[in-house]
């Protein structure tokens with residue numbers, strides 16, 4: 001099998017494969033185009049024919065021909081392999097079916113059959129009448145019942161179990177799939193879901209992976225989910241993802257609500273990019289799933305205390321993964337469902353005009369501490385500032401400080417003075433990458449070195465921040481000192497495994513044609529980029545020194561202070577010489 005994978009990878013040409021769905025332009029040793037995996041206006045999607053790899057410097061997707069097909073066609077690995085094998089005329093050897101794959105297949109079949117039965121009971125059978133009435137009273141229309149394939153599980157012990165056994169599934173399979181529970185009294189298992197409205201949970205491809213059952217009438221728990229199984233993992237599934245996927249991809253935005261019914265009524269109101277986690281806090285895996293289709297998350301959780309803290313957690317998770325987040329204003333409604341039933345138009349507006357996360361945090365904190373005088377105001381400031389400290393854009397920071405002080409009725413200077421307690425913001429600002437080339441400056445510099453095929457210019461390892469780029473630099477130096485020339489093929493011969501992915505990233509850098517055609521221009525760009533690297537390094541040194549100076553001042557350590565200020569002056573002189581020469 002492995003050798004077949006290699007054979008197929010060798011035979012497929014990555015440039016012509018990707019060209020079928022992305023318009024590629026030659027760019028030096030690479031090809032570039034607009035990324036098919038995120039929306040962008042300037043190309044950051046690079047393809048390298050030498051190594052048969054691709055990478056997008058905008059969203060980070062990357063890999064070989066197989067991973068491209070997996071992502072682009074949303075295919076599994078075996079499916080992608082089959083597609084490419086057919087393309088280059090390789091006949092795949094049959095492998096024995098994997099027992100786990102077989103079991104997964106059985107579980108999908110069990111769930112599909114159960115979902116059909118539940119849906120039939122709800123929509124056509126007398127036993128489902130009461131549940132259907134309930135949904136109608138909640139404002140759910142028949143079309144939504146059909147789209148979401150909602151169902152009803154009657155309060156009968158062996159209802160779906162008996163049906164599935166008749167269809168040929170074994171009791172053991174039914175228990176393992178989670179649809180049935182083992183019985184103490186009988187050899188046959190019994191139904192997990194009884195007397196519940198059934199919301200089938202689908203994966204992005206629309207396969208039924210599990211169920212969420214809401215009790216009809218009173219009883220505990222209100223919601224019951226299928227247990228995790230080979231095909232279902234509660235913490236990486238999202239209810240509604242199969243129906244919402246298309247619109248999320250188009251709008252690049254996902255609306256996140258708390259409950260299944262919120263999702264159904266939101267879709268019904270025309271906001272079809274809505275999904276929800278399954279009764280638990282949002283997880284990293286769920287954010288990753290959304291990120292495959294969207295760039296932004298709009299949170300519309302319930303407006304109670306639990307909803308607000310769930311929002312705060314979700315904001316942190318999503319921002320950590322580089323997604324934009326906004327929060328919907330639900331006004332006086334307790335959840336989206338209530339808002340949609342009363343004012344469907346306001347719901348659309350609320351999702352479109354969602355406010356910034358920071359306004360949301362300010363508003364919810366003010367709400368919590370309102371009417372508590374100076375002490376309340378102090379608490380609001382203490383609660384909100386840690387979030388604002390995370391802002392790297394000074395204009396934005398100013399705007400929210402203003403908003404906070406206005407709403408507190410406090411002078412902005414007073415609020416700002418609290419912000420500078422601790423030097424956190426200063427550090428945060430210092431970490432901002434240089435605008436040109438962003439976080440890829442080191443890789444770009446190495447790419448220029450590779451393009452020039454020599455390393456005669458002085459580049460210090462210390463200027464680099466990343467361990468891998470440092471290691472590559474010293475590898476290039478060694479190679480050049482040894483052979484007098486830098487050739488990709490030669491470097492690949494003794495490139496350690498641990499550095500291949502960084503090396504590929506360097507190869508995939510976009511070095512403009514005008515530099516490649518003209519050695520003089522290339523040399524100039526190389527020099528400029530080297531200086532930029534050095535300057536960035538010096539600036540960071542100065543920032544560290546200024547912190548140390550402040551500490552020495554506070555501690556009244558005169559001797560240390562003199563040393564530090566001297567060093568600070570030296571570096572700043574060096575920096576201004578560099579500034580003048582570039």
Ligand SMILES: [Zn+2]
Pocket residue numbers: 035036037038045056057058059060061
């Ligand atoms: Zn991309």
